[in-house]
Amino acid sequence: MAHLRRGLTGRLVAASCVLAVLLGSVFAVLLLAVSDQRDAAALSRRSQQVLTTANRMQALVLDVETGERGYLLTGDPRFLQPWSAARAQIPPVGVRLTDLIINPARERMAHQIIHSTRSYVRDYSVPLVALATRDPKAARSLSHTLEGKRRVDVIRAQIDRLSASARAATVARQERAAAAARRAEVASVVGMAGSVLLVALLAAYLTRSIVRPVRRAATMAGELAAGDLSARLPETGAGEIRTLEHSFNTMGESLERNRDELAKLVEEQTALRRLSTLVARAVPPATTFATVTEEIGELFEADGTAMVRYEADGTATAVALWGQRDSSLPEVGSRAELGERTVPAQVRRTGRHARLDSYAGSRDKDRGPRELGVRSAVAAPIEVQGRLWGALTAFSTKERPLPRDAEARFADFTEVVALAIANAQARSELAASRARVVAATDRARRRIERDLHDGAQQRLVSLLLDLRGIEADIPDDQVRADVAEVATGLTDAVEELREMARGIHPAILSEAGLGPALKALARRSAVPVELGLGVKTRLPQPIEVAAYYVVAEALTNAAKHAQASHVEVTTSERDGRVCVDVEDDGVGGASFGDGSGLVGLTDRVEALGGVLKVTSPTGRGTRIHAELPVGSGQATS
Known part of the structure; x- marks a missing residue:
């Protein structure tokens, strides 16, 4: 058996190593080819960006030349608008051009282009436009025209050299990537053939030594998956196969033990998800309370559930009820004494979970549960923002008590209730706070509008009337005209102030x-x-x-x-x-x-x-x- 285990494991390891080396070599060649392709693509994109930016620089130079020539020929200042816009864009385009180039030689070309362009704009175009503004005839001289043409031709030649260099670098890199791709194709064919042969040999061995025993285990797994948790597998295999058979049998036993617990857990999580959805939708708290009591009752197979809110006078208010209904059970919204031994009373005293499996010997204050025939009851506290708000209870009238961990499992449900209560309080407080802020803002707007109308606006109107009176009494026409201009400005100020007051809080x-x-x-x-x-x-x-x-x-x-x-x-x-x-x-x-x-x-x-x-x-x-x-x-x- 030890020899079989060693041979099975050793052959699998050896075959896996050979296959790994073969595939690793193929993938290494492929990765190198992919890397070359990626580098070529990146260089191509960068070269395209360089060409685009260089063409943009050339277009801006032409815009400068066109604008200045249009201005020289016509004297129309509108030609200076594209001229000014092109001048403003040349520096950032030059910066982008130098940022895109990583080759030192092409970087020097780019700096030459930027230097020539800046020199053209600074030393030729700007002075020529200024000269045209002062002396249009002098600016149209042949010497100025030839100088501009020479400078633009130099810039074009520099841009052409840079573009040719970028294209040549892209072609060279693409040729190297193509050669790497051809090598990768050859390696892929060789690796594929070797892998197919090796996998075929390994598959034949695995079928004979492993697949057939595992098939029997798969049959048992299918029976387990179909719900037959009593299915078992004969432990007749060798080595690892026998261990697998034993593990399947152990798994079947474990599944059979835990099936009921898993079903209960799924039901509990589903119920919690439904409740969380209600809280997220911000439904009224009463709806959430009623749903929680119903989910608890059905989940734990209780005869009745209740949610109570503790009051300051020692009583409790029923906020939700589910299950058994008769004349002895209080109505939703009613108050009742807590008693002494009831689980809600224990929760209020201790702030912790409570459980009672028998009400035998209870006093008169606890006659309510006895009248309902309650044999066992559990309760969990509901805490809202660190304060004990109430309790969630469930009771059973059957001989079989509620599950032993029922009160502890209530915790997730009480957290949902606490979250619903806290959310409702927060929404109420937020609405009230917003209302107060809006009311205060409106009062401030009305006060500012009233102050502007009754204060500054009335004062300006009074000054305007005084100024108009002074204007009428001035004999000097020039002085009267100046005073009239001031009065007109003051009138405009009054109108602006009136419009501002209307915008703050219009009187209409x-x-x-x-x-x-x-x-x-x-x-x-x-x-x-x-x-x-x-x-x-x-x-x-x-x-x-x-x-x-x-x-x-x-x-x-x-x-x-x-x-x-x-x-x-x-x-x-x-x-x-x-x-x-x-x-x-x-x-x-x-x-x-x-x-x-x-x-x-x-x-x-x-x-x-x-x-x-x-x-x-x-x-x-x-x-x-x-x-x-x-x-x-x-x-x-």
Whole structure:
């Protein structure tokens, strides 16, 4: 047997080593060929980039030459615009050209090109344009023309030399890569033939010595997979095969023992996944509580489950119940005494899991479980942010008690409950905080608008009236004209201040409502606006303010960023919600990035219990849709 094991293992190792060496050699040659191909491809890409950048440099030089010649011939300053743009782009293109070149010789060529180009622009083009500005006739002289042509021809020749050198390097590298590829093809053919022969010999040996015994083991594995965990394999093989047969038999026994435990674990994880999905969807806590009690009852085959919340006066409130129902069982929402020996009372005293397998000898305060026929009960604490919130309990009326580890396995479910409670509290606190911030912001806006209107604006109007009076009394026409100019500037300042005050918190919004305010906003918009006002009545002030700023921000974005030519604004009211839609035909691409006004709008809308959606595909315009519940606005105000 030892000889067989040694021969089987030794032959497999020897064959594997030979095959590994053969395949390793083939792959080494292939890797070298791939490396050469990759290097050739990289060099080709770099050379292409060098050629592209050199051509770009040549095009910029031609733009400079064209611009200056156009200016010399016509004197039209518009020819200097492409001339200036080309001058500005030459330095970064030169830097990119030198960054792309790694060959010292071609790097010197690139520096020559950059030097010649800079010299052409600095020593010829710029002075020539300046001369043309002062003396156009002198700038059109033959000597200047020939000098410009000579310089441009030098630059073109330098670029041609650099391009030829880059192309030659690419061709040479591709030829080396092709030779390596041919070597790799020969090595692949030889390696494939040798590998096929060696694998065929090894396969014949494995079939005779290993495959046939393993096939019998596979038959047993199929029986195990089909659910027949009583199947066993005769341990008649030799060496490693016999060990395999023994291992299969051991595996069958282990599977048979653990089948029930695995099924229970799967059911438990499935239940937890369903509960986690409910929490992630932010369903009401009551729904999560009811689902948890139901999942616990079915999972542990309990007769009833309950979730209670501890109150400050020592009682407990039932927040969810499942299972056995009769007149003795409390209703959801009712309060009851905890008793002394009940598992919820033990959890409240200790803050830990509790279990009771018999209520025999319980006092009158514990008559509730006895009346229900409870024989065993377990409970686990529910802690929210480090504070004992309540308990999750399950009970059985059967002779067989609940599983011994039931209370410990409750831990995952109580964590889900605690997470649902914490999330609900956090959402409530976040909504309240947003509402306070929005209200404070609106108060600050109204105060600033009022201060500007009653303070600085009135003061400027008074000064303007005084200045107009002084203007009328001045006999000197020149002085009166100067004073009139100052008065006109002061009038413009008053108008700008009035527009600024309207933008902070327009008075028409408070006095006339959302419809007139949107009409005024549309009249001042730089982009044509088509209004469709479906809301005719006054809304709560926070709702009107939020809707106004949604439209204002959307119109600002359409004018400044979207390049829109038309905007449609629509308001409507249905099912107790006000809907505001703003759609433009601009470039799209709006997002909630840093500094975007959409972030503040989202906070304002969601603080009122509403929803803000932005649809802005690139090139197809932007649509902002806001829904605001009228009831929340009333409550907030």
